[in-house]
Amino acid sequence: xxxxxxxxxxxxxxxxxxxxxxxxxxxxxxxxxxxxxxxxxxxxxxxxxxxxxxxxxxxxxxxxxxxxxxxxxxxxxxxxxxxxxxxxxxxxxxxxxxxxxxxxxxxxxxxxxxxxxxxxxxxxxxxxxxxxxxxxxxxxxxxxxxxxxxxxxxxxxxxxxxxxxxxxxxxxxxxxxxxxxxxxxxxxxxxxxxxxxxxxxxxxxxxxxxxxxxxxxxxxxxxxxxxxxxxxxxxxx
Ligand SMILES: O=C(CO)[C@@H](O)[C@H](O)COP(=O)(O)O
Ligand SMILES: [Fe+2]
Numbered sequence: 001x002x003x004x005x006x007x008x009x010x011x012x013x014x015x016x017x018x019x020x021x022x023x024x025x026x027x028x029x030x031x032x033x034x035x036x037x038x039x040x041x042x043x044x045x046x047x048x049x050x051x052x053x054x055x056x057x058x059x060x061x062x063x064x065x066x067x068x069x070x071x072x073x074x075x076x077x078x079x080x081x082x083x084x085x086x087x088x089x090x091x092x093x094x095x096x097x098x099x100x101x102x103x104x105x106x107x108x109x110x111x112x113x114x115x116x117x118x119x120x121x122x123x124x125x126x127x128x129x130x131x132x133x134x135x136x137x138x139x140x141x142x143x144x145x146x147x148x149x150x151x152x153x154x155x156x157x158x159x160x161x162x163x164x165x166x167x168x169x170x171x172x173x174x175x176x177x178x179x180x181x182x183x184x185x186x187x188x189x190x191x192x193x194x195x196x197x198x199x200x201x202x203x204x205x206x207x208x209x210x211x212x213x214x215x216x217x218x219x220x221x222x223x224x225x226x227x228x229x230x231x232x233x234x235x236x237x
Contacts, residue, residue: 011177011178012178012179012180012181012201012230013201013227013230014201014203014223014226014227014230015041015042015180015201015202015203015223016039016040016041016042016203016205016209016219016222016223016226017040017041017042017043017044017077017182017202017203017204017205018035018040018043018044018204018205018206018209018210018215018219019044019045019046019079019157019184019204019205019206019209019210020032020035020043020044020045020046020206020210021046021057021157021206022157022158022206022207022210022211023035023210028062028066029065029066029069029070031210032066032069032070032074033069033070034215035209035210035215036070036073036074038209038215038216038219039216039219039220039223040074040209040219041075041223042074042075042076042077042098042202043074043075043076043077044077044079044184044204044206045063045066045076045077045078045079045097046079046081046157047059047078047079047080047081047082047088048081048082048154048155049081049082049083051082051083052081052082052083052103052105052106052154053081053154053155054155055155055156059088059091060088060091060092060094060095060097061095063076063078063092063095063096063097064094064095064096066096067095067096072096075098075099076096076097076098076099077098077099077101077125077146077182077202077204078092078097078099078100078101079101079125079127079148079154079184079204080092080100080101080102080103080106081103081154081155082102082106083106084106084107085100085102085103085106085107085113086107086112086113086116089113089116089117089120089122090120092120092122093120093121093122097122098122098123099122099123099124099125099145099146100117100120100122100123100124100125101124101125101126101127101146101148101182102117102125102126102127103127103128103129103154104126104127104128104132104136104137104140105128105129105132110126110140111140111143114126114140114143114144123145123146124143124144124145124146125144125145125146125147125148125182126140126141126144126146126147126148127147127148127149127150127154127184128147128148128149128150128168129150129153129154130150130151130152130153130162130165133168134149134168134171134172137172138172138175141172141175141176141179142176144179145180146179146180146181146182146202147172147176147179147180147181147182148181148182148183148184149165149168149169149172149181149182149183149184149200150165150183150184150185151165151183151184151185151186151187151191151195152184152185152186153185154185157206157207158206158207159185159186160186161185161186161187161190161191161194162185162186163191163194165183166194166195166197166198167198169181169183169195169198169199169200170198170199172199173198173199173200173233174199180201180202181199181200181201181202182200182201182202182203182204183195183200183202183203183204184204185204187203187204187205187208187222188205188207188208188209188218188222189208189218189221189222192221192222192225192226193225195226196225196226196228196229196230197229199229199233200226201226201230203222203223203226205218205219205222209222
C-alpha cells in the first residue's frame with residue numbers, strides 16, 4: 001500500500017503577499033496587476049487611520065475601485081491598522097476584501113469581531129504588535145484563519161526587521177501546526193530565512209519586492225525558502 005508522503009499532509013503552504021504600501025499609490029491598480037503578474041500569491045493591503053497608527057492610507061472606497069480594476073481573482077488580505085475595526089467589516093466585505101486582519105490591541109471583544117467577520121463571508125486574520133505577547137493571541141487561534149506577527153511597529157514600510165519576534169512565530173507553529181502564520185515588516189531576501197525557519201508561511205514583503213528591479217525573482221526566492229522550510233519540518237515530524 002502506498003503511504004502519503006508527510007510533505008503533502010501539511011495543511012499550509014508558502015504564500016507571498018506584496019504590501020503595496022511602498023508602490024506608486026497613484027497607480028495602485030496597475031501595481032497590483034504587476035505584482036500578480038510577477039507571481040504574487042495574494043495582495044496585502046495596509047489600511048491606516050492616523051489614530052491606531054501615526055499614518056494614513058486608504059479605506060474601503062479605494063478597495064472597491066481596486067477590486068473593479070484587478071478583477072475577482074487576487075486575494076485581498078486587509079491589514080486593518082485602525083481603531084474600532086468593527087465599523088469597517090461590512091463595508092470591506094462589500095468592497096471585495098477576502099480577509100480581514102485586525103489587531104488584537106484595537107478591540108475589547110475579539111470573539112465578537114471574529115464572528116462578525118465570518119458572517120460577512122471573509123476570512124479572519126488576527127495581528128499582534130511587537131509589544132503584545134503571543135499568549136494574548138493564543139486563546140483565539142482555533143477560531144481564526146491566520147495569525148499575523150508584526151516584525152516592525154505598524155505604521156510605515158521600509159523599517160528594520162525585528163529578529164526578536166521570531167520566538168513568537170516558533171511558539172505559534174509548535175502549538176498550532178496547521179495555522180497560517182504571517183510575518184509583516186522588514187521581510188525580504190536578507191531576513192526570510194529566519195521567518196521560514198521559525199515557521200511563518202505567509203510572507204508580506206513591501207519595499208524588498210516593490211523596490212526591486214526584478215520583483216519576480218525576489219518573490220520566487222522568498223517562496224522557495226519558505227517552501228523548503230515547510231518541507232523540512234514535515235520530514236522532521
Ligand atoms: O503593515 C505594514 C507596516 O505597518 C507593512 O505591511 C509594511 O508596509 C511592509 O513593508 P516593508 O516593511 O516590507 O517595507
Ligand atoms: Fe501590513
